[in-house]
Amino acid sequence: MPEPRRRGLRRLRGVAPGSTGAPPAHAAVRTAKLAALPVGYAARRAAGMRRRALGRTAHEVELDIQTRTAQHMFEVLGELKGCAAKLGQLLAIYELALPPELGTPYRTALGRLQDSAPALLPRAVSAAMADSLGEHWRSRFLEFDLRACAAASIGQVHRGVWRDRRPVAVKLMYPGVRESVRTDLDQLRRLAPLAAVLLPGADMRALTEAFADCVLEELDYPKEAATQRIFAAAFADDPDFAVPAIVHQHGDVIVSEWLDGIALPRILASGAPAERSRVGLLVLRFLLSGFARTGLLYTDPHPGNFRVLRDGRLGVVDFGACTPFPAEFPALVGDLADAAYNGTPADLEAALRRHGFVAAGTEFDREAFAAMIDPVRELLLPHTARMSTAWLREQVRRCTEPRLTNVCRQLTSPPEYAPIGRTILAAIGLLCQLGTQGPLRDELLTPLPELAAALERFHLGQDPLPRDPVTGASRSATPAPRTVCARCTSIS
Structure with missing residues (x-):
C-alpha cells in the first residue's frame, strides 16, 4: 500500500503516523493533550466570531463549534485511553442530560468511546501478547485475529479460536x-480541591482516593x-444471563469464551421500544442479583459491556470493576427509604x-432536599414506571443548578459508598x-x-419510627391515616 494512503488510514483509525497505537504514558504529553481541549475550544470560539462578522448565522457557527469540539474530545480522550477514556464513556451517557439542540454533536462523537477507541497496530499486538504469554504464544491458538474487534479504556479485545477449538475473546x-492511569490519577488528585468549590460539604480528597482505588483495581487482570x-459460576445455566467462562489468564491477557450476540449500542440505536x-x-436485574449471589457489586454498567444473545439472554463481559458489596448497605437503604x-x-x-x-x-x-427527591420517590410508587432522557435531563439540571443555595452542595458521601x-x-x-419501561419497583424490591418493607408500610399507612421530642424528627407510633395515590397498589 502506498505510504500516503497508509498514513490516511492511520489518521482515520485515530493512530498517528509512526505510532503503535499505544496510549502516551509520559505525564507532560498527557497533560499537554488534555490542556489542548479548552485551548482549542477558545480558538474555535474566536474563529466563530469572525465567521459571524462575515455573515454566517449564529446557529451555523454554534453547530460547527460544537461538532469540532466533540470530535476533538473524541480524538484526545480516545488516544489517551485510561482514565481519560473512562471519563469519555461517562460523558457519552450523561450528555443525554444536555438539551437536545446542544447534545447531538457530543452524542455522536462521545458515543463512539463506549465500545471503541483507536486500536493497537498488529506489530504492537504481537509484541504485547509475547510479553504476557511467551514467544510462542500463537501455539496456544488455532486462530487469532490481530485486528481488534473492540477497544476500550485500558485494553482491547481480539477474536480467536483456542487450541481446544473453543471460540474465545482475548x-x-x-x-x-x-x-x-497513574499519571491521570495524579492529575485528578491535584484537581480534587477545586471540586470542593462545587461540593463544599464533601471530602473530595477521600472520594478521589476511593475512585482511584476502583480504577487501579481494573489494572489487575x-x-x-x-x-x-465467581460470576460465571453464580450465573451458570441462568435463563436470563450469560457470563463467559475464563479459559486462560496470564500477565496482561485474559482469554474467555466468546459471546456471540448483538452489542447493546446497536439496541440503543435501532432497537424496538419493547x-x-x-x-x-x-441490566437492572443483573446488577441487583449479582451482589445477592456473589457478594460483589458490578460497578461498570456501560453499554459496551453487554450483549443480547440469540436466545434472548443478556451477556455480560468485563469484570475488572467489581468490588465487595458493603454489608451495611441494605440497612442504609431501609433507613433512608423509611424516612x-x-x-x-x-x-x-x-x-x-x-x-x-x-x-x-x-x-x-431539609425541605429543599425532600422536594428534590420527589421524582425518585415517585418512580417506586406505581407497579410500572418509565425512565427517559427527558426525566434524566431534568434531574441533572436540578442537581447541578449553579446556585449557592442548591441543597446538593450541602451533601457529602462516605468514601466506602x-x-x-x-x-x-x-x-x-x-x-x-434505553427508555426503560416496566416493573422497576418489583425489580428493586x-x-x-428492607426497601420492600418501607414501601409496604407506606401503602398500608403505617408509621414505624418513634417521635424525637427534641428535633421533631418524628411520627407518632400510632399508624396515621394516609391517602394512597390511586395509581399505587399494595405490595403483595
Missing part, C-alpha cells in the same frame, strides 16, 4: 496503560479473571446525618438511554427486602 491490556470465574425496555430491566416514604423532612435529614451524607455541624435545607454511587449513576444513565 482481552489485551494496552502497553504502558498503567503509567498512563488476575483479580479480574478470578472475579469473572426490546429496549426488556434489556433495561435485565423518605414514611417520615418527615426532619426524619430524612436525621437519616442522612446518621449515615454520613451530611457532615456534622453543617446546615442542611463511592463504588455504589458510580454504579447507580451509570445504571440510571443507561436505563434512561426482590433483592432489597
Whole structure:
C-alpha cells in the first residue's frame, strides 16, 4: 500500500503516523493533550466570531463549534485511553442530560468511546501478547485475529479460536496503560480541591482516593479473571444471563469464551421500544442479583459491556470493576427509604446525618432536599414506571443548578459508598438511554427486602419510627391515616 494512503488510514483509525497505537504514558504529553481541549475550544470560539462578522448565522457557527469540539474530545480522550477514556464513556451517557439542540454533536462523537477507541497496530499486538504469554504464544491458538474487534479504556479485545477449538475473546491490556492511569490519577488528585468549590460539604480528597482505588483495581487482570470465574459460576445455566467462562489468564491477557450476540449500542440505536425496555430491566436485574449471589457489586454498567444473545439472554463481559458489596448497605437503604416514604423532612435529614451524607455541624435545607427527591420517590410508587432522557435531563439540571443555595452542595458521601454511587449513576444513565419501561419497583424490591418493607408500610399507612421530642424528627407510633395515590397498589 502506498505510504500516503497508509498514513490516511492511520489518521482515520485515530493512530498517528509512526505510532503503535499505544496510549502516551509520559505525564507532560498527557497533560499537554488534555490542556489542548479548552485551548482549542477558545480558538474555535474566536474563529466563530469572525465567521459571524462575515455573515454566517449564529446557529451555523454554534453547530460547527460544537461538532469540532466533540470530535476533538473524541480524538484526545480516545488516544489517551485510561482514565481519560473512562471519563469519555461517562460523558457519552450523561450528555443525554444536555438539551437536545446542544447534545447531538457530543452524542455522536462521545458515543463512539463506549465500545471503541483507536486500536493497537498488529506489530504492537504481537509484541504485547509475547510479553504476557511467551514467544510462542500463537501455539496456544488455532486462530487469532490481530485486528481488534473492540477497544476500550485500558485494553482491547481480539477474536480467536483456542487450541481446544473453543471460540474465545482475548482481552489485551494496552502497553504502558498503567503509567498512563497513574499519571491521570495524579492529575485528578491535584484537581480534587477545586471540586470542593462545587461540593463544599464533601471530602473530595477521600472520594478521589476511593475512585482511584476502583480504577487501579481494573489494572489487575488476575483479580479480574478470578472475579469473572465467581460470576460465571453464580450465573451458570441462568435463563436470563450469560457470563463467559475464563479459559486462560496470564500477565496482561485474559482469554474467555466468546459471546456471540448483538452489542447493546446497536439496541440503543435501532432497537424496538419493547426490546429496549426488556434489556433495561435485565441490566437492572443483573446488577441487583449479582451482589445477592456473589457478594460483589458490578460497578461498570456501560453499554459496551453487554450483549443480547440469540436466545434472548443478556451477556455480560468485563469484570475488572467489581468490588465487595458493603454489608451495611441494605440497612442504609431501609433507613433512608423509611424516612423518605414514611417520615418527615426532619426524619430524612436525621437519616442522612446518621449515615454520613451530611457532615456534622453543617446546615442542611431539609425541605429543599425532600422536594428534590420527589421524582425518585415517585418512580417506586406505581407497579410500572418509565425512565427517559427527558426525566434524566431534568434531574441533572436540578442537581447541578449553579446556585449557592442548591441543597446538593450541602451533601457529602462516605468514601466506602463511592463504588455504589458510580454504579447507580451509570445504571440510571443507561436505563434512561434505553427508555426503560416496566416493573422497576418489583425489580428493586426482590433483592432489597428492607426497601420492600418501607414501601409496604407506606401503602398500608403505617408509621414505624418513634417521635424525637427534641428535633421533631418524628411520627407518632400510632399508624396515621394516609391517602394512597390511586395509581399505587399494595405490595403483595
